[in-house]
Structure formats: C-alpha cells, structure tokens
Amino acid sequence: MSHVPTFPVTETLSSDSLDVACDGGDGGLGHPTVYLHIKPETGYVVCPYCSRKYEATEKALSHTGH
Ligand SMILES: [Zn+2]
Numbered sequence: 001m002s003h004v005p006t007f008p009v010t011e012t013l014s015s016d017s018l019d020v021a022c023d024g025g026d027g028g029l030g031h032p033t034v035y036l037h038i039k040p041e042t043g044y045v046v047c048p049y050c051s052r053k054y055e056a057t058e059k060a061l062s063h064t065g066h
Pocket residue numbers: 022023024031047048049050051052
C-alpha cells in the first residue's frame with residue numbers, strides 16, 4: 001500500500017531501441033506521434049501523453065557502448 005507509482009502507468013512495453021515513437025496505439029488514447037528517448041541510466045521512459053511506459057531491453061542498452 002505504501003508504494004505508489006510516480007506515474008500512472010497504463011501499459012508497459014519493451015523496446016529494442018532507446019528511441020521510441022509513440023502514438024498512443026489503438027483505442028481512445030491515441031495522440032500525435034511523439035519521439036521519446038530512453039535514458040540508459042533509468043532504462044525506461046514514460047510517454048507524457050498516454051502514460052505508456054517503454055522499457056529498454058538488454059539488447060537496446062547494450063547498444064549504448066559503455
Ligand atoms: Zn504515448
């Protein structure tokens with residue numbers, strides 16, 4: 001009960017790239033396409049329009065070339 005998410009995440013998706021394009025998908029949550037960048041430090045980004053959470057896969061993170 002004490003762990004309230006920072007964002008009201010509606011859905012979590014995996015991405016093989018650190019750059020993702022979100023248009024809200026099907027249904028009533030659609031919005032103009034926006035491009036989001038996943039920060040390697042956090043490994044995810046939340047779309048400010050539809051609150052979908054995009055999580056980078058290990059494959060995506062391995063491309064950052066540490
Ligand atoms: Zn979105």
